[in-house]
Amino acid sequence: MNDDELMLKSLAMGTFDDLFSDIPEELRVNMDIGKPLSEQKLIEKIKKISGQNVNMVKFLGNGIYDRYIPHLVDEIISRNEFLTSYTPYQPEISQGILNALFEYQSVISDLTEMDVTNSSMYDGFTSLGEAVRMAYRVNGKSEILIPENIYRAKYEIIKNYVYGLNVKFVEYGFNKNGLLDLDDLSSKINDSTSSIIVENPNAFGLIDENAIRVREIKKNALIITYYDPISLGILKPPGEYDSDIAIAEGQQLGIHMNMGGPLLGLFSFKKDYVHKSPGRLIGLSNDKNGNKAFVMTLQAREQHIRRAKAMSNICSNQALLAVAATAYLSILGGSGLRNIASITVNKSKKLKEKMKSIGINTVFDGINFSDNLFHFDKIDILKKKGIAGGIKLSDITYMNGITDASFFSVTEKTSNEDMDYLAESLRGF
Amino acid sequence: MYRQAHYDEDFLIDYNTGSDYLLEEENCDLPENMKRKSLKLPNLRSFDVSRHYTKLSEMNYSVDVGMYPLGSCTMKYNPKYNDYIASMETFTDVHPMDYGMNMQGSLEIMYNLQEYLKSISGMDCVTLQPSAGAHGEFTGILIVRKYFEMRNELNQRNEIIIPDSAHGTNPASASMAGFKVIEVPSDENGLIDLNALDAAVSENTAAFMITNPNTLGIFDDNILKIAEIIHKNGALLYYDGANFNAILGITTPGIMGFDIVHFNLHKTFATPHGGGGPGSGPVAVKSFLKDFLPVPVISKNEGGYFLDYNVKNTIGKVSSYYGSFAILLRAYSYILKNGNDLKKNTQKAVLNSNYMADQLRKYYTIPYKKLKKHEFVLSTENTGKRALDISKFILDYGIHSPTTYFPLIVKEAVMIEPTESSTKKEMDFYIDVMKKAAFMDSDAIKSYPINTSVGRIDEVKAARNLIMHW
Numbered sequence: 001m002n003d004d005e006l007m008l009k010s011l012a013m014g015t016f017d018d019l020f021s022d023i024p025e026e027l028r029v030n031m032d033i034g035k036p037l038s039e040q041k042l043i044e045k046i047k048k049i050s051g052q053n054v055n056m057v058k059f060l061g062n063g064i065y066d067r068y069i070p071h072l073v074d075e076i077i078s079r080n081e082f083l084t085s086y087t088p089y090q091p092e093i094s095q096g097i098l099n100a101l102f103e104y105q106s107v108i109s110d111l112t113e114m115d116v117t118n119s120s121m122y123d124g125f126t127s128l129g130e131a132v133r134m135a136y137r138v139n140g141k142s143e144i145l146i147p148e149n150i151y152r153a154k155y156e157i158i159k160n161y162v163y164g165l166n167v168k169f170v171e172y173g174f175n176k177n178g179l180l181d182l183d184d185l186s187s188k189i190n191d192s193t194s195s196i197i198v199e200n201p202n203a204f205g206l207i208d209e210n211a212i213r214v215r216e217i218k219k220n221a222l223i224i225t226y227y228d229p230i231s232l233g234i235l236k237p238p239g240e241y242d243s244d245i246a247i248a249e250g251q252q253l254g255i256h257m258n259m260g261g262p263l264l265g266l267f268s269f270k271k272d273y274v275h276k277s278p279g280r281l282i283g284l285s286n287d288k289n290g291n292k293a294f295v296m297t298l299q300a301r302e303q304h305i306r307r308a309k310a311m312s313n314i315c316s317n318q319a320l321l322a323v324a325a326t327a328y329l330s331i332l333g334g335s336g337l338r339n340i341a342s343i344t345v346n347k348s349k350k351l352k353e354k355m356k357s358i359g360i361n362t363v364f365d366g367i368n369f370s371d372n373l374f375h376f377d378k379i380d381i382l383k384k385k386g387i388a389g390g391i392k393l394s395d396i397t398y399m400n401g402i403t404d405a406s407f408f409s410v411t412e413k414t415s416n417e418d419m420d421y422l423a424e425s426l427r428g429f
Numbered sequence: 430m431y432r433q434a435h436y437d438e439d440f441l442i443d444y445n446t447g448s449d450y451l452l453e454e455e456n457c458d459l460p461e462n463m464k465r466k467s468l469k470l471p472n473l474r475s476f477d478v479s480r481h482y483t484k485l486s487e488m489n490y491s492v493d494v495g496m497y498p499l500g501s502c503t504m505k506y507n508p509k510y511n512d513y514i515a516s517m518e519t520f521t522d523v524h525p526m527d528y529g530m531n532m533q534g535s536l537e538i539m540y541n542l543q544e545y546l547k548s549i550s551g552m553d554c555v556t557l558q559p560s561a562g563a564h565g566e567f568t569g570i571l572i573v574r575k576y577f578e579m580r581n582e583l584n585q586r587n588e589i590i591i592p593d594s595a596h597g598t599n600p601a602s603a604s605m606a607g608f609k610v611i612e613v614p615s616d617e618n619g620l621i622d623l624n625a626l627d628a629a630v631s632e633n634t635a636a637f638m639i640t641n642p643n644t645l646g647i648f649d650d651n652i653l654k655i656a657e658i659i660h661k662n663g664a665l666l667y668y669d670g671a672n673f674n675a676i677l678g679i680t681t682p683g684i685m686g687f688d689i690v691h692f693n694l695h696k697t698f699a700t701p702h703g704g705g706g707p708g709s710g711p712v713a714v715k716s717f718l719k720d721f722l723p724v725p726v727i728s729k730n731e732g733g734y735f736l737d738y739n740v741k742n743t744i745g746k747v748s749s750y751y752g753s754f755a756i757l758l759r760a761y762s763y764i765l766k767n768g769n770d771l772k773k774n775t776q777k778a779v780l781n782s783n784y785m786a787d788q789l790r791k792y793y794t795i796p797y798k799k800l801k802k803h804e805f806v807l808s809t810e811n812t813g814k815r816a817l818d819i820s821k822f823i824l825d826y827g828i829h830s831p832t833t834y835f836p837l838i839v840k841e842a843v844m845i846e847p848t849e850s851s852t853k854k855e856m857d858f859y860i861d862v863m864k865k866a867a868f869m870d871s872d873a874i875k876s877y878p879i880n881t882s883v884g885r886i887d888e889v890k891a892a893r894n895l896i897m898h899w
């Protein structure tokens with residue numbers, strides 16, 4: 001007898017069917033999803049499908065960026081010890097992942113100069129939703145100030161996240177230079193304001209000098225800053241301009257684009273709010289022998305204990321990608337990150353010059369980080385020339401007024417040849 | 430004997446070997462007030478980064494090392510062909526806002542996965558967008574909300590009923606989406622108490638959220654009656670698909686009468702758990718709820734596959750883009766590879782669970798109905814020892830402990846899910862260790878674990894004296 005037969009026998013059962021005698025006949029199904037395949041056949045089939053993806057010269061960004069990823073990052077997160085473990089519910093035997101997540105919290109807190117970072121959220125946009133909920137828990141106020149140029153997808157997700165709360169959105173505008181309009185924002189802040197969402201770089205792709213001045217007018221509202229983690233290699237960090245909560249999409253930190261998922265939500269905040277915060281937190285303690293030891297802490301905020309009154313429903317998160325982000329930042333170091341951020345700004349500058357030389361101008365003057373907004377809407381030409389880019393502003397925001405504007409984005413991987421090819425292709429149109 | 434590695438490993442920030450990541454020095458012009466003054470990041474050689482993580486990995490237990498029967502988590506083998514497939518640059522390098530014509534391969538994978546999930550669940554339409562099980566629940570409950578909003582019944586239908594055996598994410602998701610949570614007790618068999626359910630259901634009920642088999646690993650054969658009670662009342666029935674590994678190929682939530690289902694691809698469909706994630710939590714609905722799905726769904730016409738934003742009463746978006754593609758891809762290739770043999774995995778998972786339950790019954794109380802599905806829950810109360818102490822003792826043998834203190838309705842609960850991946854030999858060893866634990870001295874057991882990287886941790890100190898930064 002083989003093992004299965006031995007086990008069935010010990011259960012006094014004859015066949016596998018006996019194990020399912022509690023499932024009424026009328027509920028039984030005959031699943032037919034095809035015959036099993038050999039691994040070789042499987043790989044052949046998948047390769048054939050993947051071969052239909054086309055890789056063009058890319059000027060795509062607006063949240064997801066094609067950055068260079070050191071091989072070591074993939075190597076680290078491919079280690080089975082991390083890859084095939086789960087949430088460290090048994091900390092004594094899971095110190096490796098706990099240590100790695102503690103370091104993630106630390107490195108993101110250092111990058112943002114915020115007090116506390118949780119051990120990961122699903123993605124940038126849902127983190128923004130969670131941040132708005134958190135601000136509401138902190139002050140119970142009902143108005144959320146939101147930039148009028150925010151990506152539609154972000155806005156929709158935030159709306160879904162506050163669906164159950166008694167809150168409303170108030171939009172604030174941008175000045176003629178495409179920067180946050182402090183007067184407009186200031187006139188809308190009042191005693192009911194719960195939080196102010198501030199983006200830097202803003203949704204036009206501009207490094208926004210006014211974003212860092214919101215602290216001067218915020219009154220009692222919480223500032224939620226949405227930042228670009230690479231930009232913090234050179235830009236003043238959110239903690240330095242009094243952000244209460246700092247949120248970002250962490251994909252750029254060593255995570256492949258993968259058509260937009262899985263991603264990594266970076267979620268940091270002031271320590272006063274820790275008991276109102278969502279997500280898992282790793283704390284440092286010691287074991288009974290005095291060794292340094294890590295555990296998940298403040299779990300009483302979470303769903304498995306607090307249930308309907310939990311700070312969030314999040315359970316599985318993006319732990320492995322948090323490890324990738326930490327490895328990425330550690331491999332680059334401070335000088336590496338500063339260089340990549342500077343290269344990005346300089347490439348944007350170069351792109352703007354090249355486009356200007358063929359008569360395509362930016363919508364706003366100013367300093368762009370990765371995303372550059374041009375007066376341009378002839379996407380069909382791009383397609384014909386084999387260039388992926390030209391995301392229309394009106395497709396991804398509610399800014400329907402500016403109809404002829406499109407984004408072209410750069411990273412350190414964007415070459416001079418790519419830019420020349422773009423400019424040549426668009427000459428005369 | 431098991432002995433886990435222990436290193437007194439420095440933090441990354443405490444190395445000072447100097448970054449050797451060669452990049453040409455570059456500066457850019459920024460206004461003075463925007464400039465960062467100082468940046469403190471780790472500064473070490475790549476080799477040191479590599480060693481650091483290699484050491485940490487040796488201090489981490491994983492399913493590739495041994496049994497990991499965490500109940501409700503389905504820690505099965507994660508086939509390596511999936512990781513290879515997910516590393517293909519033709520997939521990893523796709524930008525989410527590229528032209529549809531440039532991502533036909535990825536879209537085909539997603540479309541095919543939607544089709545598979547429909548067949549497997551007996552449902553009609555699928556969204557792949559949610560990032561995990563809890564996110565799928567939240568999405569499903571937003572659909573419930575929108576459905577009643579469109580029917581002008583939302584003001585009245587503001588309650589969601591949940592059994593007391595439910596996972597914490599169920600009430601948390603319902604409450605996040607703005608509903609009041611009503612808990613119903615289980616009956617003496619651990620099943621839904623039909624009388625209690627009847628009493629709880631009212632014109633205020635929007636939905637009933639359950640999993641079947643439930644978190645005790647027991648299949649509720651009253652499910653059609655439950656569906657009738659809920660539907661007669663005009664409410665919806667929600668299926669938490671965390672326990673799908675018990676029914677795949679045998680029955681479906683569709684046929685059981687459920688209206689909304691979420692899957693945990695990282696459980697049933699063998700995608701790696703990654704130390705806590707990323708997972709993926711697609712949601713399937715019956716056709717009358719099709720118009721509420723988040724956008725985009727993946728559709729197909731003469732021109733090929735496309736991101737379809739044409740969903741009439743969509744709840745909008747729940748994730749930044751279209752879902753966790755690299756996870757979806759692994760789940761797809763797992764289903765494609767195994768096909769109808771997936772049913773065999775279910776049978777084996779259920780056999781393993783019943784075998785362990787039957788053997789452990791000699792030493793522990795295993796409440797409720799005898800026949801289990803893919804997992805079961807025992808109580809350590811009869812041994813005079815706490816589930817916590819038993820679970821720490823187990824670790825010392827180089828095996829991961831089960832889930833403890835869940836579900837809440839069993840005192841000193843230990844929830845065991847061996848999955849189809851465990852062999853008889855492994856399980857016999859596990860049973861043996863649990864037997865030893867049952868007979869351990871109640872004081873002596875508190876000194877375990879001994880052979881793990883660290884011993885028992887002062888969790889109170891961690892919470893009182895919060896250190897969350899190096």
Ligand SMILES: Cc1ncc(COP(=O)(O)O)c(C=O)c1O
Pocket residue numbers: 314315316500501502561562563564596598599640644669671672693708709710
């Ligand atoms: C029964 C049950 N429901 C829901 C969930 C939540 O799933 P996830 O962790 O993927 O968010 C879990 C996960 O542990 C579970 O066991």
